[in-house]
Amino acid sequence: MGEIFELLKRGNRSAMLAAIVNTVIAIIKGVAYMFTGNVAMFAETMHSLGDAANQFFVFFGSALSKKAPTEKFPNGFGRLVNLVLLGAVLIVGIMAFETIREGYHHVLHPTKSGGFIINLIVLGIATLLETFVLYKAMKEVLHEVGKEVSGPTVFVKSFAHLGRAKPATKLVFMEDLVATSGGVLAILAVVIAHFTDYHRLEGIASILIGLMMFFVVGRVFLDNAAGVIGQADEEMESKIGAMVMADPDVKDIQEITVIKEGEDLHVELEIEIDPSLTVAEADDIKDRLHEKIFAENGVADVKIEIDEEDGVMTWQGEKEPAETKTQ
Structure with missing residues (x-):
């Protein structure tokens, strides 16, 4: 009760x-x-x-x-x-x-x-x-x-x-x-x-x-x-994608999905980073992105997978403005 x-x-x-x-x-x-x-x-x-x-x-x-x-x-x-x-x-x-x-x-x-x-x-x-x-x-x-x-x-x-x-x-x-x-x-x-x-x-x-x-x-x-x-939220996919690409260590986004369930947003990401980075550095990137994405209104959970950069640009959206990156 x-x-x-x-x-x-x-x-x-x-x-x-x-x-x-x-x-x-x-x-x-x-x-x-x-x-x-x-x-x-x-x-x-x-x-x-x-x-x-x-x-x-x-x-x-x-x-x-x-x-x-x-x-x-x-x-x-x-x-x-x-x-x-x-x-x-x-x-x-x-x-x-x-x-x-x-x-x-x-x-x-x-x-x-x-x-x-x-x-x-x-x-x-x-x-x-x-x-x-x-x-x-x-x-x-x-x-x-x-x-x-x-x-x-x-x-x-x-x-x-x-x-x-x-x-x-x-x-x-x-x-x-x-x-x-x-x-x-x-x-x-x-x-x-x-x-x-x-x-x-x-x-x-x-x-x-x-x-x-x-x-x-x-x-x-x-x-x-x-x-x-289970509807995909394309507007939030674009917004979060731009936010992620604004991170200097993220080279590309292979896949991004934002599913809206009731009042909650469920985010799944697969990003590419420099293969020369250490596991600890990759983990820092992941933690940093988690914190930024969770700050968005309505986000209930975030899953991020990391892969090495393959030299082929998959992300077709825009990056956030330069002044946003320095915040």
Whole structure:
């Protein structure tokens, strides 16, 4: 039991925060829907329920994926977070289907809903809370890639670096981006329908929110299916390769592989060095490279093999700039 609590302390904090906030939002929206019967509010209730359940799964999955390797599972549990996320998107998919179905029914049989002021207040508060969670997820994305940014630039920079974020953080980011957009869309639908009597618009908004949820399902499914299989991280291969080649004693890289498993990166290298170097000198090179590579965010283990220089250049990438070598 103690081990489980220790693992939970290491779970993705963005996912836990988002799960708690979305649970509160879902309860508020659900109560408002019971009083008003507004179909856009129903769509938002389903959306928040799906997000909350999903993000609780993500939190537990990200925590359990950090469990140390065992004799039965020597490769560790890094891919567990990908498996959990694949299961979690099924919940969002079901909620999305229900949202679209209810919206379609309302388009065919539009009815006037009440509680205009209640709907506006609830949707406004929910959208503000979801924007706060989205901002925290954006900050987490930048933190995970080593970029400490504040102010309005967070919104721009987080999109640029989203691809490098951990799977759990990426899911929270995408879900709350859709949740915030859906909240704004629901508010517009409620206001326009109230002042124009075009009540089908609430159903149309529900369908659009459901389609946005399906977009998240598709994107997360593809990302995590690749993670379960074991996806090569080409960007990190290039970065680590350049770092290794910047070492003055490394003559060439015969092979480099960086496999992404959940939130972890597994690095395997085969380098060439001068054959005249002693075993002790070769061991120093290996230790030096280990230290540099482990300093990269997300690297869980490094395996380096050493061979003598064969005079044929295999590495096709670039070296790091000269000023980096002197650091």
